[in-house]
Amino acid sequence: MVMEEESRPVPAAPAAKPVFDRSTKPSERLTNIQHQVRPVTISRMRNLAPVYGSMGRSRTGLKNLGNTCFMNSVVQCLSATTLLAQYFINDNYVAHINRRNPLGRGGEVVEEFAVVIKALWSGQYRSISPRDLRDTVYKYVPEFRKHMGHHHDSQEFLLFLMDGLHEDVNQVTKREYIEEPDYAKMADEEASRISWANHKRFNRSVIVELFQGQFKSTIRCLTCHHQSVKFDSFTFLTLPIPSSGRTHLKDCLANFSKPEKMTGDDAVYCSRCKAKRNSVKTILLWKLPPVLLICLKRFYHEGMWRQKLQTMVEYPLSDMDMSSFTLGPRNRNPYNLFAVSNHTGTLDGGHYTAYCKNAVNKRWYKFDDHEVYDVSAGNIKSSAAYILFYTSIDLPPP
Secondary structure, three states: EEEEOOOOOOOOOOOOOOOOOOOOOOOOOOOOOOOOOOOOEEEEEEOOOOOOOOOOOOOOOOOOOOOOHHHHHHHHHHHOHOOOOOOOOHHOOHHHHOOOOOOOOOHHHHHHHHHHHHOOOOOEEEEEEHHHHHHHHHHHHHHHHOOOOOOOHHHHHHHHHHHHHHHHHOOOOOOOOOOOOOHHHOHHHHHHHHHHHHHHHHHHHHHHHOEEEEEEEEEEEEOHHHHEEEEEOOOOOOOOOOOOOOEHHHHHHHHHHHEEEEEEEHHHEEOOOOEEEEEEEEEEEOOOOOOEEEEOEEEEEEEEEEEEEOOOEOOOOOOOOOOOOOOOOOOOOOOEEEEEEEEEEOOOOOOEEEEEEEEOOOEEEEOOOOOEEEOOHHOOOOOOEEEEEEEEOOOOOO
16 A cells, blocks of 8 residues: 655546547647546555565556556556656656646646555565556546446557646747747758747757657649648657568558648648648658657547458567658667557457566566466567657666
């Protein structure tokens, strides 16, 4: 049983229930999350229901609490991101908790996540029960409670969790309106620098520093050929799979940057024509983060039905060179794989697991809810791979 001290939260107004659209790339923020701060308490008791037994640091399983395997998979992968884990283990996050952030969750998400991460790295347990973290997820995204494990997946949970962690420790306390300049009239280097500086004026957290990169988005009107340019931040890449047979990650990256026609209902407003026009949209990678998260778009809609691609995507375990896919400043260091969130089976009977490389002994392990197994590096690649976790920096044990 673990006790954590809390500050007094500030209530915020509730918002509408979120709705996920899985047919498109997820936005960088869930804007329709219910915002309820828990009642004021002096302290809370957290019963992790641990099964004791020394398995080694970061080799503790997470009990399945009713089809919560997708949550367990993501938490294990983020725990393997040791610079993030260290931030919580050393309590650096405490001084950064922003309970007054209207976009945050009153510090609840970050506090519950910290409890779980500390337990996973303690080396004391064979498994623990992340019940309070699950309940916090239920509270802010009730959709997860209704169809847990059936309609929701690890990518959606990753989106919620990364946004929740970021906003709960976002050190920006004052937000002012910033008028964006016309980036199309600037050199790309200047435009990207100004856009990133503006982004940092609203977003300053460990999530930004470790996980966020920058897109260059261009929209060209097919009527007057006017171009608009934006530089947007991203926390992870969602890559379409261009083949139903066998393909390579580099083919997915190349397919991501292909121009996309925006017609019909997707037509874009042209500031020169003063009307919606058929356009061509191109998204290019401008700047990559130190830790690169890549989600393979395996789920898609076919009419009323949601389908899954079982395509085998080949991906490197080490020394992945991203320079040819990056338009702006290039990272000189290659990217090395350190975790994978897997989905096996069908949409109705699927299951999530994780492969994580242990920072202490450099060996790979399979995390299957409360069970943890050794796994050889040769078995890491599979058609079950869903979210790939790469790093271009060293991830030492915390």
